[in-house]
Amino acid sequence: MQLIETAPHEFAAHFLFAEHGLDPFFACDRRIKDGDGSQHAEFEFEGEPWNVTLSYRDSGLEHPGDQLPTGTDFRLAEMREFELNVKSGDDIAGERSFHTHIAPRWQGMRSKGGSTISVPDDLEEGVNLHVQGSNIEFDRYQSLIKRAARAVGINSRYFDELHDFSTVLDAERYVRVDKNESGPVHARDGPIAQLGHLLENDRTGRRKLVQYDIDESARDRPGYYHTATLGPHRVREAFPSHELPKEVKHYYTKHAVDLDSNRSIAHPKVGVSYQRSFWKDQLDASPNDIERLNRELEETLLSVLAEAGLPLRSGAGTYVEDAYFAPENSDRDRDIVELDFTQIKHRQESVVIKHLADGIAPTAWESLEVLVTDGGEVSPQDIADETGRHPGSVRRALNRIPDLVEREYGKVSLRSKYIADLVHDAVTEAREATRRAAEAGAKAIEAAERGLDQSTSTFIAWAAKHDIDIRDREGDELRLKFGVVDDIRRKLREGYELWTAADMPEDRYRMAKVQYKKEIDSGLRSIDKTETKSFASVAWHHLS
Incomplete structure (x- = not known):
């Protein structure tokens, strides 16, 4: 091909x-x-x-x-x-x-x-x-x-004859892409950003995702300098047959904003470079290792272009010729490794879901809380000091969640930025659940002190527990504002049964306006979009 x-x-x-x-x-x-x-x-x-x-x-x-x-x-x-x-x-x-x-x-x-x-x-x-x-x-x-x-x-x-100690220090291969076509490469949901977020460690000094959209004169130039750098362990998650640490980049030359589009250097390069500083091994300069270097750089570059939806053949105005790059096709045998970010994402989600479903020991849970809230380098001793636990207990707890954390040279980190985001959401939700439970208890006590019957106080406590904001003002329609719910109809049915048990007007509940957040497929993270509907359009026939 x-x-x-x-x-x-x-x-x-x-x-x-x-x-x-x-x-x-x-x-x-x-x-x-x-x-x-x-x-x-x-x-x-x-x-x-x-x-x-x-x-x-x-x-x-x-x-x-x-x-x-x-x-x-x-x-x-x-x-x-x-x-x-x-x-x-x-x-x-x-x-x-x-x-x-x-x-x-x-x-x-x-x-x-x-x-x-x-x-x-x-x-x-x-x-x-x-x-x-x-x-x-x-x-x-x-x-x-x-x-x-x-x-x-x-x-x-x-x-x-090269001595065996001869070593490659740096190497890059590139293509030049028309600036009107390269956007999908450096987009916020493009391959460079996804490689950086999904496959890198979240601790300082390990994760490297750079996204500069202004040039050296502070002028807007989307995609000016975007890079994602992956060490040998991370690179294998995206490219199982690869080992060399690499940096994927989309970048413009200096002052590209001032250049006319008919000049080749007004258009960006998309390249992949070998990153020697990201591992302890070395790449020999032998013919075999040079061939390996070329293969890995080219396969990575072609895979990134394919993931961005760019054609892998010349023509159609996608690629721009310069003094050293000619957009020509070759019959050389090269592979395209499919960058399946959905699969990588689901694999990392399943790790988080597994541990949350199985239950996490208190010490491990406290360790995760420290990891998602501390921005610097964290050691087991740091976690022990923060949580008041014994360092040995912290180490044993961390050993029970190896899919979530990575331990190296006395430091602890979450395995990827994406896992960090998921765990952060889980920790936040746990804290919110604790707050709502305490608030529910307080509101139930308050209702009892006000002389409300058991049925009424039960409804008030239920609403507090599930983070439901009830606005029931005379002259206005009843409004029920939910947070994130996995089954809005079931939640409305629960509320209806408690509402009617408290001898409150049935028709008022049926005529309520309902607002709730939608969920993404994983069920772990919500988007900001909300739905506001009449009660009847959501669940009328379920209560008849």
Whole structure:
């Protein structure tokens, strides 16, 4: 199936080479001296012209003296590091390029400040290339480095074999979407917002959902910078075959508001980037891991576009060509993972419903109350201090509700923002029920003190218990204002029986105006919309 081609954007990595020790480093030093401080060259790679410059910079490393701790002679009078800058000769915009910082590595090396520099245990000597580039396919960087090195007189075989410790630091793939078509991506109920709310942890430092709709000059630009970032555990909830932490983003360039629509950069990018800081593992720079990186980024990007209802093929004016992205289709084998937010939502709802239905122990319930009302980081000890419970009791209680809370490094949090919302509603409803019960008791006592009979006081207490506001003023029709009810007819029938048992006018109840809130499907959360109807239109035939 032909699908839109995505384009590579940012890329950063540490390429470590150890097969030839420090030979590449010494070669850079010789070529710099041969060229009186720099070397410049041109070369061609896969039919495209490229320009390369080799230069040097001061080093922050301590000079090792005449000999390294490893025993290798070090005959350089001053400590330098080197830079290899490579740019496409065909790139008018000047953003198809990369910069490489070349630094030596040996066991026991130190900075000028005396700090020890970390070096992999199985590497005696080598060179580290910190690569940062953009708009180049990720699997081409190593080949381009080899060709660029050869062009400035350095043996390219030095860069044949990547050391296992080579690591990808950053990578992004994107498409550019017409600004009139991209709204569903960044909408409040769109895929970015839903990923952020449903799949991230609710505690500070873990959840990351950004929604900026104004630009750097405080001007309105809907969708200006919207992102949702997911760690490896959360990302698997949406993409079961994925593991890499990612950020999904919809963003405009600076000052896009001022640009005419016929300029490509007036339209936003929708991209997916690898987020190394969101996990403890690392992504190797090997060909297999680069392929894995591309697959996960593309599948995520295509799935987000599909969830937003955008076509996954070119045409129809959805996609906008720029200097590095061409809206063309490809027959490459790529999967679209269906983002079933309804299923994820129902799964999280069922977890909450299960625990509420089974009953939650008092200590666990108190812990949930603390979690939904405290905005910072919370530990079991914090909860114990807040509730007056023993820390051991809190820990045992939390262990009984693992589907609702997540515990990591002594901190406790609700598993997602959506679960937090559901639990917050449940806690609020429990507090309201307690308040209504107390109010019902107080009103029943008040009715008895006023000399009202048992039937009348029972009706008053029933209304208070169920949060029903009764307005029964002489000259006006009776009004019954309910909160959220699951069965309005049944509730009206209960009230009718208590009303008539108290010998109050039957016709007045039958002619009442009824107001009540509707419920969403889950039954746990209500929307603000209310219905106001005559009693007869709601339940007349049920009481006849």
